[in-house]
Amino acid sequence: EPEVTQTPSHQVTQMGQEVILRCVPISNHLYFYWYRQILGQKVEFLVSFYNNEISEKSEIFDDQFSVERPDGSNFTLKIRSTKLEDSAMYFCASKGRNSNQPQHFGDGTRLSIL
């Protein structure tokens, strides 16, 4: 069964450094998302991306965050200057052509900011 893949599985970064999290969505999917989950808390929406542009973003997704789909397969999340509170699991998700279809999640990247 097709799946969303994310790399790396674990990223350790010094505070203030830039980090890029990578995702390969399911190949025929058109909608792409990033969510995060701080340890012990609920999954929170960050941003959605459709037709090569951001379609929706949350209050968490401030100027330090950006997303890009540099080619036909990858979808990246960049955090420009990381803070301690950015430590979390980051999940990429994708969805097919119908906007009501469910989102499928990747295994996540554990981001640890030191």
Place this chain on the structure above:
Amino acid sequence: QKEVEQNSGPLSVPEGAIASLNCTYSDRGSQSFFWYRQYSGKSPELIMFIYSNGDKEDGRFTAQLNKASQYVSLLIRDSQPSDSATYLCAVKMNRDDKIIFGKGTRLHILP
């Protein structure tokens, strides 16, 4: 503020019994409802989705939706120890693209 509420548990159910997980949501405009299972340290895994009032069955799982009461539930029949996990209720409004998650209910199946 759009909210999805779940009892955090833990909910302990004997093996072979029916586990019943409940969820309420605040926004009447919500159109799509999802149940995800999350094992500790892992990603959410889609179990069921439902759009219309009533029941939807898939194997041992049944999702139930009551839009008038803003209530969605998940029943797991013949519970197995491997069903022990956190179950996340997630809701999508028709106008939005994102899904809003509840905090999840921890389910523990007792062997």
